[in-house]
Amino acid sequence: MAGGASHPTRQGARLIRLTDGVVTLAPARLEDAEAVAAAVQASLDTLMAWLPWATPDYDAESAREWIRAADRPGVHGVPVRLADGTIIGSCGLQNYDEPNHCMELGYWIGAAHTGNGYATRASRLLIAHAFETLDVHRVTILVSVHNQRSQRVAERLAGPPEATLRERLRVRDEWHDAYVYGVLAA
Numbered sequence: 001m002a003g004g005a006s007h008p009t010r011q012g013a014r015l016i017r018l019t020d021g022v023v024t025l026a027p028a029r030l031e032d033a034e035a036v037a038a039a040v041q042a043s044l045d046t047l048m049a050w051l052p053w054a055t056p057d058y059d060a061e062s063a064r065e066w067i068r069a070a071d072r073p074g075v076h077g078v079p080v081r082l083a084d085g086t087i088i089g090s091c092g093l094q095n096y097d098e099p100n101h102c103m104e105l106g107y108w109i110g111a112a113h114t115g116n117g118y119a120t121r122a123s124r125l126l127i128a129h130a131f132e133t134l135d136v137h138r139v140t141i142l143v144s145v146h147n148q149r150s151q152r153v154a155e156r157l158a159g160p161p162e163a164t165l166r167e168r169l170r171v172r173d174e175w176h177d178a179y180v181y182g183v184l185a186a
């Protein structure tokens with residue numbers, strides 16, 4: 001099969017600002033690091049259950065590292081904000097598989113803000129951006145078989161799981177089987 005030369009990558013394209021009127025995605029600035037760290041710390045218990053990077057020592061410097069890394073080509077990590085600018089979580093595309101035009105979606109929403117559809121809204125915005133601007137054809141979502149909340153989000157975005165991958169996720173020294181979901185560009 002021919003290489004990707006005939007499909008120039010658009011991964012360098014920066015996300016400027018996406019909104020559906022309820023949630024807004026825009027690149028984090030280094031000045032946002034304290035707010036990102038505070039949001040992580042406020043929800044540490046629920047985040048630690050599923051996300052390996054969420055640890056008790058997550059601080060503003062950790063957030064600055066994420067902000068710097070989230071702006072590189074092939075990675076699109078952004079805070080999720082409400083209309084008043086409050087950072088309530090984040091949403092990101094990563095693991096760009098260039099020849100196959102695939103990326104993986106991840107998300108978290110702080111415990112004080114869950115159950116309002118924000119993860120679903122933010123994910124829809126980012127998936128549309130991936131298809132329209134980044135030349136992505138497939139967005140994959142991997143969710144632990146034990147994470148029912150995230151499964152509800154993924155199912156609303158993608159429909160039922162396509163498969164179960166054995167011991168695909170490593171969380172707090174335990175292997176979790178993962179459901180794999182896929183959203184395809186129309």
Ligand SMILES: CC(C)(COP(=O)(O)OP(=O)(O)OC[C@H]1O[C@@H](n2cnc3c(N)ncnc32)[C@H](O)[C@@H]1OP(=O)(O)O)[C@@H](O)C(=O)NCCC(=O)NCCS
Pocket residue numbers: 046047050051106107108109110113114115116117118119120121142143144147148149150152153156
């Ligand atoms: C999973 C998470 C992102 C959901 O965020 P959210 O903004 O509440 O998501 P939404 O409001 O869009 O949807 C939440 C769904 O979970 C459901 N839900 C809420 N609490 C639940 C529970 N205890 N058990 C099962 N489902 C639950 C809601 O009813 C809703 O589904 P429905 O609208 O179809 O009924 C958030 O809980 C979170 O950040 N969890 C920790 C980190 C994480 O798991 N990230 C994903 C890793 S793959």
